[in-house]
Amino acid sequence: MELLDRLQRQLDQLDEAQLLRRRRVVATPCAPEMLVDGRRLLAFCSNDYLGLANHPEVVEALAEGARVHGAGSGASHLINGHSRAHVALEERFADWLSAHIPCARALTFSTGYMANMGLLTALGGPEAELFSEELNHASLIDGARLSRSAVRVYPHGDIDALAGLLAQSRAAVKIVVTDGVFSMDGDIAPLPAMLQLCERHGALLVVDDAHGFGVLGARGRGVLSHFGLRSPHLVYVGTLGKAAGVAGAFVAAHDTVIEWLAQRSRQYIFTTASPPALAHALMKSLDLIEGEEGEQRRLHLRALIAQVKQELCGTRWRLLDSDTAIQPVIVGSNGEVQRVAAALQEQGLWVGAIRPPTVPPGSARLRITLSAAHTAQQAGRLTSALRALDSAVPQEAP
Template sequence: MSQHLLGQLRDELDVLDAKHLIRRRRTVETPSAPALRVDGRDLLAFCSNDYLGLAAHPAIIAALQEGASLYGVGSGASHLISGHSRAHAVLEERLAEFMSPYMEHARALYFCTGYMANLAVITALAGKDAAVFSEALNHASLIDGVRLSRAAVKVFPHRDYAALEQMLQESNANTKVVVTDSVFSMDGNIADLPALLALCERHDAWLMVDDAHGFGVLGTNGRGVLEHFNLRSPNLVYMGTLGKAAGVGGAFVAAHTTVIEWLVQKARPYIYTTAAPPALAHALLTSLDIISGAEGQQRRNNLQQLIASFRQGLRLPSWELMPSDTAIQPVVIGDNAVMLQVAANLLEQGIWVGAIRPPTVPAGSARLRITLSASHTREQVTQLVHALNELEAASNEAAKDEATSNGLAEAP
């Protein structure tokens, strides 16, 4: 390989490193849980999306083992060849039934990942003659789906529905698709879905909702943001992730049966890929049982109590705890280097949190992305709160000392 080409990559990596933007992987040696063994160390983790604590649930593990015994390990082919297992079919039927209170003539389609599901929906619904209206803070998978669709694209500011309405009014596209996250993954706030749906119905547009961080968590029965707002409309196309609150893997799209049939016929990320292992679909049946039952309700209630305890305990005059009622609780620090140092200090105390920097978030808004799980204890959350309060206070004192030494402030 050309040393010139390798040199170009090394130079670019050096630039990222200088900006404190290099990402590094850690190796987890134990099942997903608040207490983890990571690179040989015992850590308390607040960075998983396992919101209900189902990823290592004994009943789901047993169901996965049973699924492997029944269906083997791999699917062997794409869904439209020979890879569509009875396990996939039963799961899709259950998901459609589960979402039917908020869908007319509901049908569901199972995908290997949420990323693939988003690419599939947007590219199938919005061709080059369509117009897509995308929320400014949408997930990368939605953004990539919009790019691949070849549709005309308008990006509306975060939760600015007046701007969106003007864009819809000015568009003469025959097909209009509004695309949004439900719970924004880096901010933790929730889109105003009732306002968005009203606009879509008024302007005869599809509303494609990525509920990756809402399915299983929001709503009395865990049916996500549609249950949270009690929404029902044929204009809705709903994507729910099954590797977060559901604890296993993959994703599904639920919509009117005509929409799902269109995806089966036209969605390239569905047609041209090997189907997910049937054992995963079999295990997800047990996940749905837990999510929709009394145990799921108890886990959601516990999660809400932990969120309230976390927010009430923090005292951060110079950092910003973003407004969020969800399991995602971001603390914005601002500077990349300062935020990384705070994350490193937490790690020294045995606490692992997500360290988020640009381009995932805007420049100057580097943050700790803290995620809570129903499996955390009140004591573990209190430990995190105390550590954050102490680090913020120490950071303020260090900033004052630096300002004093530079002659920017008088010494007390």
């Protein structure tokens, strides 16, 4: 078939550009040490920032949730799939965010991707203008494209550029959209200045806090708590498959915004509700996040971050300025980053090699992600290996 031939040629081109991705098969629970394709590896590529994905209390809560609520929900939230477990979880999130969003209410989604798509397509439209951060996650980019809104992209972290775009806008609905913590750079959006602009121009500020929820702020309540923000202009998206260790996502905003999503978000209305057992397990995860154990895990994670930054200082590869669990090491070319990742794997270390289009051309990187489940010795094993490779792996000519 001509179509199959065409697809194969394109796959061959990706292979030549060293951009083919492949899945690895994991035979153990998410943890620092994993059995990957039959080999034991020490992983630094998970988003399980607090080490809760295999926490015994969360695992038992998931099993208990299945015993109480069954394996599936059976239908969408608006038919008969809206369980009391979902209600309890949404009320918990609304309470968490009430200090930052007046009249806060929350709505759960099956995935973070669906939450961002459903939020932007419901709020956007021909009368809206979206102002999207240059390094936003693909789910925000796709949601903006499908929203039928005019979309303006502003440079990464450039408040002056954003201010200029907002001042020029004559749209009836203005929505600024940003990651809270940027997934490939690890830095945090300048939200206080962004919120001031949004309040001045009557815009909503949508914050996808996938990589801050559970980790940043008082009791792990995220980037809004980290900055001490409060405003009805805020719309907050939290992801539950990363620091929370389970699955799903939620949107928290003013009650009116949430009711609009419940009535108009196609990604919420036209999909089967996630299993109530997941919501049941997440209640235990939230107990751990906001309790003493969660605080101890965040303290340990911060110590690991400081250790890795200090021990990788001085290598030829550029460590980006990040104080979060995401510690990117810029290597440069696709070929070199794959060679470094392969050399690490030979030593039993698994670090993600991130290449375009996920990151800009020429900025291929090792995306080191740290977890509170890692020990200082394990982090030291990684940094020692990288420092040794700094001199052992030939540097490509520019």
